[in-house]
Amino acid sequence: MNLTDAAVVVTGGGSGMGAATAKGLAARGARVAVLDLDGDAASRTAKEINGLGLAVDVSDDASVQQAFEALVQNLGIPRVVVSCAGIAPASRVVGREGPHPLDLFQRVINVNLVGTFNVLRVAATQMTALEPVSESGQRGVIINTASVAAFEGQIGQAAYASSKGGVVALTLPAARELARFGIRVMTIAPGLIGTPMLLNMPDDVQASLATQVPFPQRFGAPEEFTDLVLHIVDNEMLNGDVIRLDGAIRLAPK
Ligand SMILES: NC(=O)c1ccc[n+]([C@@H]2O[C@H](COP(=O)([O-])OP(=O)(O)OC[C@H]3O[C@@H](n4cnc5c(N)ncnc54)[C@H](O)[C@@H]3O)[C@@H](O)[C@H]2O)c1
Numbered sequence: 001m002n003l004t005d006a007a008v009v010v011t012g013g014g015s016g017m018g019a020a021t022a023k024g025l026a027a028r029g030a031r032v033a034v035l036d037l038d039g040d041a042a043s044r045t046a047k048e049i050n051g052l053g054l055a056v057d058v059s060d061d062a063s064v065q066q067a068f069e070a071l072v073q074n075l076g077i078p079r080v081v082v083s084c085a086g087i088a089p090a091s092r093v094v095g096r097e098g099p100h101p102l103d104l105f106q107r108v109i110n111v112n113l114v115g116t117f118n119v120l121r122v123a124a125t126q127m128t129a130l131e132p133v134s135e136s137g138q139r140g141v142i143i144n145t146a147s148v149a150a151f152e153g154q155i156g157q158a159a160y161a162s163s164k165g166g167v168v169a170l171t172l173p174a175a176r177e178l179a180r181f182g183i184r185v186m187t188i189a190p191g192l193i194g195t196p197m198l199l200n201m202p203d204d205v206q207a208s209l210a211t212q213v214p215f216p217q218r219f220g221a222p223e224e225f226t227d228l229v230l231h232i233v234d235n236e237m238l239n240g241d242v243i244r245l246d247g248a249i250r251l252a253p254k
Contacts, residue, residue, distance in 0.1 A: 001079065001080070001133060001134070001138070001141070001233050001234060001236075002133070003025060003028040003029050003030040003079070003080070003233070004028075004029035004030075005029060005030075005031060006029075006030050006031065006076075006078075006079040006080065007030070007031050007033065007071070007072075007075035007076040007077060007078045007079065008025045008030040008031070008032050008033070008078050008079060008080040008081070008082070009032075009033045009035060009068075009071060009078045009080070009081045009082070009119075009123065010022040010025065010032060010033070010034055010035065010081075010082045010084060011035045011036070011056070011058050011081075011082070011083045011084055011085040011115075011119055012035075012036055012058075012083070012084035012085030012086060012145075013032075013034035013035060013036055013042055013045050013046075013053075013084065014034065014036030014037075014038045014040075014041025014042045014044065014045055014053075015036070015038070015041055015195065015196055016084070016193070016195030016196055016197060016222055017084050017145065017190070017193060017195055017222045017225040017226070018034075018036070018045075018082070018084030018085065019034075019041075019045045019222070020221075020222035020223050020225065020226045021082050021084060021222075021225065021226045021229050022034050022045050022046075022049060022051065023045070023048065023049055023226070024223070024226035024227070024229065024230055025080065025082075025229075025230075026049035026050070026051060028230065030080070031051065031052075031075045031076070032046070032049055032051035032052070032075075033046075033051060033052045033054060033067075033071035033074075033075055033078070034046040034049075034051050034052065034053045034054070035054050035056040035058070035067055035085070036053075036054075036055070036056065036085065037055070037056065037057050037058075037085065038055070039053065039054070039055025042054055042055060042056075052070075052071055052074050052075060054067045054070060054071065057115075058083070058085045058111065058115030058116070058118055058119055059110040059111050059114050059115040059118065060118075061118065064118050064119055064122050065122060068122050068123065068126060072126060077126045077127060077129060077130050078123060078126070078127070078140065079127075079130065079133070079139075079140045079141070080140060080141055080142075080143070080233055081119060081120070081123040081140070081141075081142045081143070082142075082143045082145075082229055083115070083116045083119050083120070083142075083143070083144045083145055084145050085111065085115055085116075085119075086111060086112045086115075086145060086197075087107070087108060087111050087112065088108075088157075088160050088197055089104060089107075089108065089159070089160075090156035090157060090160070091104055091105075091156060091158070091159065092155065092156055092158075093158050100158060100159070104159060105158070105159040105162075108159035108160055108162075108163050109159065109162065109163050109166070111163075112160070112163035112164060112166075112167065113162075113163045113164075113166035113167060113170075116144050116145075116167050116170070117170060120142050120144070120170070120174060120185070123140075123142055124142065124174075124178055124181070124183055127139050127140040127142075127181065127183050128181045128183070132182050134182075134236060136182065136236060137182040138182045138183075138184070138236050139181055139182040139183050140182075140183050140184075141183070141184040141185075141186065141232065141233055141236075142174075142178075142183065142184070142185045142186075143185075143186050143187070143188065143229055143232055143233075144167050144170070144171065144185070144186070144187040144188070145167070145187070145188055145189075145190065146164040146165075146167040146168050146187050146188070146189040146242060147160070147161075147164040147189055147190060148189050148190070148191045148244060148246050148249065148250075148251055149161040149164050149251065150164035150165040150167065150168045150189055150242075151165075151168075151189070152250055152251040153165075153251070154251050154252070154253060154254050155253055155254040156254070164189070167187055168187060168189065168242050170185075170187075171185055171186065171187040171240060171241065171242055172240045172241075175239050175240030175241075176240065179239070184236065184238070184239040184240075185239065185240060186232050186238055186239065186240075186241060186242075186243070187241070187242040187243070188225065188228055188229070188232075188242070188243055188245055189242050189243065189244045189245065189246070190220065190225060190244075190245045190246065191213065191220060191244065191245065191246025191247055191249040191251075192209055192210065192212075192213060192219045192220065192246075192247075192249060193219055193220040193221070193222060193224075193225060193245075194218075194219035194220065194221060194222070195222055198219060206219075212249055212251075212252065213246070213247040213248070213249045214247060214248040214249065215247055215248060216247055217247075218247075220245060220246075220247065224245065225245060228243065228245055
């Protein structure tokens with residue numbers, strides 16, 4: 001897809017894979033809206049790429065509606081939407097202090113799953129008004145971020161794995177429904193990627209995690225995620241599917 005002057009949106013764009021993706025899309029000539037709960041972080045990324053930074057809570061109905069109204073006015077209706085916003089707090093089902101706090105489970109589902117769906121539904125509604133840009137009638141593409149934890153959730157990841165499993169399961173029905181508008185829906189399931197989410201863990205935990213990746217035996221770079229996003233944007237046969245980006249890792253129980 002030609003991204004020159006196209007409006008695109010990246011959630012979670014203040015950090016990690018979202019920030020790298022915002023920069024990668026801008027390098028292709030896109031006009032990027034950077035959405036993040038951390039408005040300062042969104043503005044920092046946006047400033048680097050002459051984009052639009054907005055403070056947004058993806059799990060909140062009004063917040064996402066308002067952000068999309070503002071970005072459509074400023075940049076136009078987005079052709080590409082990449083959802084990277086997410087949180088990954090760990091907690092056991094039966095912990096030392098008692099059962100998994102229910103409000104923590106609900107918060108993870110709310111941000112990672114409800115937030116992804118919230119952005120998808122608002123973005124897709126707007127995209128239906130776009131002119132098709134390919135002979136097949138493609139109007140746009142929505143790319144979500146799950147995790148390999150959707151398939152091999154570790155001990156302590158009950159909430160996180162459930163939320164990402166929901167994102168995986170959302171992909172096909174959304175792609176099927178939006179097909180008649182020429183809107184594709186894809187999901188990337190990263191393994192271990194070197195972003196603040198991982199790099200804030202203790203060094204010994206990081207070293208042990210990295211050795212679990214068969215090849216290449218290292219964390220993925222956020223830019224390798226960006227490369228996959230750009231390929232999905234360009235390859236319109238990719239639709240309704242989940243791609244693992246993981247160096248063949250299969251997470252151990254803990
Ligand atoms: N880093 C990894 O190894 C890894 C692996 C698998 C999946 N993921 C997923 O990739 C995505 C990006 O993660 P990352 O590693 O770049 O993490 P990160 O912590 O660097 O970035 C996540 C961003 O999301 C934002 N955010 C959190 N809650 C939000 C909300 N309610 N509304 C809007 N923004 C919100 C944060 O402020 C942050 O800037 C996440 O969905 C994460 O679950 C990460």
